[in-house]
Amino acid sequence: MDDNAANLLAYAPQIGEGVAATVLLALGAVPPAFLVGVVLAVLHLSRLGALRGLAQAYTAVFRGVPELLILFFFYYGIAGILSVLLGRTIELPDFWIAVTALAAIAGAYTGEVLRGAVLAIPAGQWEAAASLGLRPFQAWLKVILPQCVRLALPPLGNVLLVLIKDTALASAIGAEEIMRKSGIAAGSTRSPFVFFGAAAALYLLVTIPILQWQDRLERQFDTSR
């Protein structure tokens, strides 16, 4: 056991770097994922069938294909596509490829959440706003959006949770995050249980508060008992 403690201590700086990279991966993916989600939601709610079809196709692919395969596709493919588009050879750091892929995946789920939130607002709210003399834009801003935020927040918490866990897959394409760092430590000290256990504990530090927040919300809305 003392050996394990000494090992953990020796690799603590490395693991710390991994934690920082994991946090940056997740934080870096949040803004583009939200952007993708908003665009998808707008397309989903569009009057044009072609745009709706586009959003549906994107969502079906990014929710139906394993995250790991999407990461590999981006890893091997995105630089090539960009190189052809821009007409010169492009090289991207693994970290940013991972951020892009994670954002593309989380964006698909975000789009579904936002679409659901908008559709869940009763039509009467639009009608009431109109009868009060609000223009569509005002109605949207003052009546619909605030209600959407409340509806979308819990499921968006879930999207964030999944995103944080998916950052672990970035280790497969060389991002130097928690899993990769603890994998290296586990290999050279021959104590996988200790280091992967430590990695699990580090993820739990962030995820347990989110899960408990969800539980609390669920209890608030639970009318069955």
Place this chain on the structure above:
Amino acid sequence: MTFDFALVLDSLPELLDATVLTLGLTAASVVLGVLFGCGLGFARFSRYRVVREAARYYSLVFRGTPLLVQLFLIYYGLGQSPLLRGSVLWLVLREPFWCVSLALALNSAAYTSEIFRGAVRAVPRGQWEAATTLGLRPAATFRAVIGPQALRIALPSYGNEVVMIVKSTALASMVSMFDLTGAARTLVADTYAPYEIFTASGAIYLVLTAVLQLAFKLVEKRLELPGPRKSRA
């Protein structure tokens, strides 16, 4: 950069071969996951607080950590224990197939127990009271009254869970198994044709998940009660 369809056709037999392993992992994980998950689901309703809390924490820990950590703990971590290496369990757990299936099943059990718990709680309380009034004991009440209703409520969510399992089997490639994703990686390394190979394997996954979703829809239809309804989601 052109998309080489001939290459897709050439690699298809190998990819379909690997799909068999993906399906095998899915089947093993679904069966084990349902067993563990329902056990945990019942534990959430135990009359003993310790049991309830233990099941709750299990669910928190398994839903709060990446599946990859869980897989590595089982695949690399368990072999570290001399106790396990000496036991009969090792005959099973030294096989990567069963390591992956076990990790997927333990993970899925956490989600399944949440679905189970939510569905059972969603059955109106009056159903329990009515069954008790009719003289049914708790076990009989669950089997004949609550269970069937909860099953209908749980089925759509559980369908999503099975789709998640199919996607999660891709992690098998991280412990050097040749499932669909593993085979795709190897083929890409051999041919250096990432677009063709990954698109083809992605399409196979999409077909698998679409078929499963359709199957669940059909079962839901079959179990649906007659009469006007809806808006109970």
